[in-house]
Amino acid sequence: MxxxxxxxxxxxxxxxxxxxxxxxxxxxxxxxxxxxxxxxxxxxxxxxxxxxxxxxxxxxxxxxxxxxxxxxxxxxxxxxxxxxxNANAWVAVPVAVIIGREITVSALREWMAELGLRASVAVGWLGKIKTTAQMVAILLMLYAEPIMGVSAFMVGFGLLYIAAVLTIYSMVLYLSAAWRAVNGTAEAEKNRG
Known part of the structure; x- marks a missing residue:
């Protein structure tokens, strides 16, 4: 190190x-x-x-x-x-989606790296937007105090749902890219054989 x-x-x-x-x-x-x-x-x-x-x-x-x-x-x-x-379904759903996506995409990146195809699942601009929305949402929900009379928690809650939707969409993009990369590699190997 x-x-x-x-x-x-x-x-x-x-x-x-x-x-x-x-x-x-x-x-x-x-x-x-x-x-x-x-x-x-x-x-x-x-x-x-x-x-x-x-x-x-x-x-x-x-x-x-x-x-x-x-x-x-x-x-x-x-x-x-x-x-x-805040133990309720409204908070649990986006939390589960975000954590589930992080585990899925991490495993996908590891698998693609083993195949030598890591670049096909590189972080894109949508991932950066998702990360920004997610970080601001978490910050506001942790803070949870009103800011100029506006509930920081509720603004963060709204952003968390936006982040969750972007999370699902970006995961679909990652999975599609991985699918195309794996199929392209398999097709190339089949054509060589």
Whole structure:
């Protein structure tokens, strides 16, 4: 492992995960604000570590592996914490969709990498929009306090549904791309044989 700032930021994000979950679930009136701040810092370090790694040419196989793992873990923990505090079907459905998609797409990327076809399931612009909607939704739902008289939780809740719809759509795109890549490879091998 390379001990550079981008990798250290990723490890820091992983270290924040249990603190986020604990803070959100503490029975204090300020715990949600601290949890939202931790999630906000994690979201900023997610962007910053990738930016710095590219800028300083410090990309590494370890960082490429660990960064998406850290992202998925902190999102999953935050979503489960939100669901724990708001246990109802309206929150459970988008949480299940988002976590299920993350597991599916991660497994798909791993499988495609084993086949040497990882580039066919690279992150696209829709994935970035989905991630932005998801991160803002989680941040607002963790915070849950009114902002200028508007319920941050309800705005986040709406964004979570937008993220869930984009999640399903982007998963379908990933699965279709993988299907075409696998079939194209199988067809090419059949034609050679």
């Amino acid at each position: 390379s001990w550079n700032l981008p990798n250290i930021l990723t490890l820091l994000r992983i270290a924040m995960i249990p603190v986020l979950g604990l803070m959100f679930l503490l029975p204090y009136p300020w715990s949600n604000v601290i949890a939202a701040a931790i999630f906000g810092v994690a979201a900023v370090t997610d962007w910053l570590d990738g930016y710095l790694a590219r800028l300083w040419k410090q990309t590494s196989a370890f960082g490429a592996f660990l960064d998406p793992v850290a992202d998925k873990l902190i999102v999953a923990v935050a979503l489960v914490a939100i669901l724990t505090a």
